[in-house]
Amino acid sequence: MTAATPYRSVRPRGRDGFLRLLRAEWTKFRTVRGWVAGMTAAALVTVLVGLLPAVGGHSSCGMGEVETACPADPVGPGGQAVKDRFSFVHRTLTGDGGITVRVTSMSGVITYPPPNHDTIVPGLVPWAKAGIIVKDGTRPGSAYAAVMLTGAHGVRMQHDFTEDVPGRPGGVSAASPRWLRLDRSGDTITGYESADGTRWTEVGTARLAGLPDTVRIGLFVTSPGDLTVTPGEIGGSGEQVRFTQATAVFDNVGVRGTTGGGAWSSEEVGAEDGMTDWERHHRPAGLVESGGTLTVTGSGDIAPSTEGQVVERALTGATVALIAVIAVAAMFVTAEYRRGLIHTTLTASPRRGRVPVAKALVIGAVAFATGLAAAAVALPIGTRLLAEGGPVLRVSSLTELRVIVGTAALFAVVAVLALALGALLRRGVAAIAAAVALIVVPYVLATVSVLPDEAARWLLRLTPAAGFAIQQSVPEYAHVLGHYAPSTGYLPLPPWAGFAVLCGYAGVALALAAVRFGRRDV
């Protein structure tokens, strides 16, 4: 036998650290032009489709014969679009103080309700509101705290549109009047209720940051439109909203603190859209004062707005773009099986479970960057263009940021799920079809108004399509009646919960892929 000196490499020894594996997988990704092009296409599609609705749609609001641009909703202290229209009987309050009233009656009308839509009937809608309020001026959208009686939800303490705390249930009548009280101390407002004006129960406390020294304090009445949702003929549903009006009778009005003037001012806050025939001919909004009794009539709502185009409409293209992301992510692994390259990969990294994890991190990071760039461009521009077609429901910049970063995260996790399916199925076409069927198809089915609302909701709870919830900018509000259905943009799970469902699918699929990578002969 040859007495050979075994070869000794002069190169420094490499170590197959995980970072090196990541770097190798990144090199693999960036050196296949089709994959880079696919991800770029995903970003472009997101942006371009986002700009499309602005081209088609244009809506206008009429004042008789005259067409005017639809007024945009005011923006509340939280940055979101709000409804802030009500009859306000007020005076100024400087410094600490408060107001106490007794409510003896609350009534109203609903115009042309179902089934025949031919009469105006007496009645209150569930969220008709009458009570007392402390508000930062009379500008729609300004901060406030109020304690009130409602049409069907008893006493509530609400502030700054989105916050709602229940008090005792029940209505009001002359036989059983209800007392309400608000105390202001600095920027803290506390609401109370009582049956007799002596024994008070606290309903809630609101802290209105930055509330100025001088505020408006007084009585308010408002009544939102009457909503009915009817199932459509081809699935989906239609909505109708009808004018309503509420009237409340207050007495024993007592104001404490340094207040301005002797008389009450009456104002229709946020009323820009004229009067209805009912108001013109039967009962106008506003105050009727008789001795110590104040009768206030009003229409509108003080609540977050849920009517209008949501900002995530500018990201409609992401749904299409995800198909490209899925294709690239699946092929990132199936291409290796197709050519036998997987053997080389596993030879370079014999600790096999790490390979799908490294691939997932690389494709996830690439998809995240793609989604982030696309959403960061599409959302602001698309929202601006959407606004030309009709009012857009503004949201806080924090929510907007969550929608943008959430879209990026959605891209990333969808890519990981597609990659894991690729590793499990080992065939490109099968993996792409499976991922599209699991993620994109349920979302489209649930949101295009072909399924009954409840079926659509279950699809968006159980399938990975739940992850799209991360894009939802306007939540469902318990204290605002609305048609909350996937077809109108309301997904059944909260943003992070829906996203967690998607992550769960991706995590399980990736774990299975890692286990199978480790086990089988390849």
Add this chain to the structure above:
Amino acid sequence: MEATIEVTGLRKRFGRTTALDGMTFTARPGLVTGLVGPDGAGKSTAMRVVLGLDTADEGTALVGGRPYRSLRDPLCQVGALLDADALHPNRSGRNHLLWLARSHGLGARRVDELIERVGLGDAARRRAGGYSPGVRVRLGIAAALIGDPPVLMLDEPFDGLDPEGVDWLRGLLRSLAEEGRAVLVSTPLMSELQGVAGHLVVAWRGRVVADTGVAELVADASRGRVALRTTARPEAMTALAGAGAAVAVTGRETLTVAGLAPERVVALLDAEGVPFSEVAAHRATLEEAYMDLTRDAVGFEPVAGGEESAR
């Protein structure tokens, strides 16, 4: 750590097919070891087991004394070429080498060195989908060398090479072995290893039927044979066969004679008046030696076949 490949008692079945049936061999440093055998002999499967791509049902496969899957910098311990076509068609050869290099913390400079060494040239920057088989082999060898490993394992590397490429690869294999590396090369054609292999492992139906040094093998095959040059070939064959010798034709005027000493051959031809110009001791080619070996192996066939049908 000794730079070796040690395969001991490997058994592997795929369904009803026995791919490895107790295969045992060792590739030592400083030597090209030829793993020779027909298709289905288990050469590729043995290599895949060494690389941890397939798991053996029984037996061990060690690289430098350790199982491949326990290696932390495997490409620096052993370089392998299993399938030269295992490339992404839309990635360039250079980028293929680059990701391999990155996986072991190596850089673009190492990649360019290897492109130079295997003579890939401009092809390195074109997409691999357009490569000829010969270029693919060169790329595969470069990939095997990426970590400068002391052990190399190449599965049928001559496949797809043109004659010029075969010469180049033989030279490369010799120089790699001279550097002290253990080089295991599988091939179905013994002639490809002429002048290259220092040791031979002949595989057949999943087991090793011969494990020998090339020098001894050739000497063995040459022993007792006489090379004869004559213008009267048929007459010479008649005369020698009549005396009980085994005669084989090796050319238009050349014969090899087994079973007779040279002086007997000369005496016989003289007696019969057959003209001849040269009588010399025969030196067998590697191919001839291999043919002898496989003839012996086929001699075992009924036994092996009997075992298989008995299962």
